[in-house]
Amino acid sequence: MKPKLIKTSKEMSEIRNRISSKIAFVPTMGSLHQGHLSLVDTAIEKAEVVIVSIYVNPTQFSIDEDLTEYPRDLDKDIKLLKEHQVDYVFFPDDEQMYPQGFKTWVDVEDITQILCGKTRPTHFRGVTTIVSKLLNIINPDLIFLGEKDFQQLAVIKQMVSDLNFQTEVIGCPIVREFDGLALSSRNKYLTAEGRKRALCLYKSLLLAQNLFRGGMVNSNKIISQMSNLIVNAACVIDYIEVFDPFSFEHLPELSPGCRIALAVIVDNTRLIDNIEIR
Numbered sequence: 001m002k003p004k005l006i007k008t009s010k011e012m013s014e015i016r017n018r019i020s021s022k023i024a025f026v027p028t029m030g031s032l033h034q035g036h037l038s039l040v041d042t043a044i045e046k047a048e049v050v051i052v053s054i055y056v057n058p059t060q061f062s063i064d065e066d067l068t069e070y071p072r073d074l075d076k077d078i079k080l081l082k083e084h085q086v087d088y089v090f091f092p093d094d095e096q097m098y099p100q101g102f103k104t105w106v107d108v109e110d111i112t113q114i115l116c117g118k119t120r121p122t123h124f125r126g127v128t129t130i131v132s133k134l135l136n137i138i139n140p141d142l143i144f145l146g147e148k149d150f151q152q153l154a155v156i157k158q159m160v161s162d163l164n165f166q167t168e169v170i171g172c173p174i175v176r177e178f179d180g181l182a183l184s185s186r187n188k189y190l191t192a193e194g195r196k197r198a199l200c201l202y203k204s205l206l207l208a209q210n211l212f213r214g215g216m217v218n219s220n221k222i223i224s225q226m227s228n229l230i231v232n233a234a235c236v237i238d239y240i241e242v243f244d245p246f247s248f249e250h251l252p253e254l255s256p257g258c259r260i261a262l263a264v265i266v267d268n269t270r271l272i273d274n275i276e277i278r
C-alpha cells in the first residue's frame with residue numbers, strides 16, 4: 001500500500017537499486033503544507049516513482065535556533081502524502097543520518113556566506129551535507145526544490161554541478177496564502193496578530209515591484225521604502241537585498257529578471273521571502 005515507509009538508509013538504497021524507472025525526489029523537514037505538496041504534485045507529473053524524505057536536519061540549525069520547537073507531525077504528513085499518491089516516504093532518524101563518529105561535511109563557498117548565510121553562518125553547510133547524503137542514498141533522476149528558499153536552491157544547484165551528482169535540480173514557484181504570505185512551516189509560530197504583521201514581507205516585495213514599474217530603479221531608494229513598510233509593521237529586518245539571480249552579486253539598480261530577497265523577524269519568528277522583478 002502507498003506510500004511505503006522507510007526508516008533506514010540501507011533499505012532505502014536497496015529499494016532504489018531495484019527501481020529502473022525515472023525517480024523524482026522531494027526533500028522536506030515535514031510539517032507539510034501546500035508549498036511542499038506543490039513540489040510533490042510536480043514531481044508526480046515528471047517521473048514514474050516519487051520519493052519524499054522527512055527529516056528535521058539538526059546540523060542546519062545553530063544552537064540558538066528552533067530545532068526543538070520545529071513543528072513535527074509525521075502521521076499527518078504521511079496521510080497527506082498518501083492522498084497525493086507518493087510511492088515512498090523516507091524518514092530516517094539522527095542515528096541513521098549522523099551515526100557516532102560522523103566527520104565529513106560538504107561546504108559550498110561564497111554564495112553561502114551572503115544573505116541568509118550572514119546571520120546563519122553554518123546553515124548551508126548543514127543543508128548541503130544532508131542533501132548530499134540523501135542524493136547518495138536515493139540517487140534520484142530529479143530533485144524538486146522550492147524557490148521560496150531561493151538561495152538554498154542556488155547553493156544546491158552549485159553543489160550538484162561541482163560534485164557531479166547525476167541528478168537534475170528543478171526549482172518550483174513559491175506557493176502563497178490567499179493574502180500573499182508565503183507558506184512556511186514556521187508560520188505556525190505566529191500569533192493571529194503576528195500573522196497579520198507578517199504580511200509586510202510580501203507587501204514590501206510588491207511595493208518594490210510597483211516602484212520599479214513606476215520608473216524607480218535605484219536599489220537603495222527602493223530598499224529604504226521597503227524598510228519603512230516593514231518597520232511600520234513593528235517587524236525587524238535581517239536583510240533586504242537586490243541581486244543577480246545567477247551570480248548573486250548585489251545590483252545597485254533594479255532591472256527585469258533581478259531578484260529581491262529578504263529576511264524579517266516577526267516577534268521571535270524569522271521569515272524569508274523573495275520575488276523576481278518583472
Ligand code: AMP
Binds near residue numbers: 030144172176182184
Ligand atoms: P522545508 O521543509 O522547509 O525544508 O522545505 C522543503 C522544500 O519545500 C524546500 O525545497 C522548500 O523550498 C520548499 N517549500 C517550502 N515552502 C514553500 C512554498 N511556500 N512554496 C514552494 N516551495 C516551498
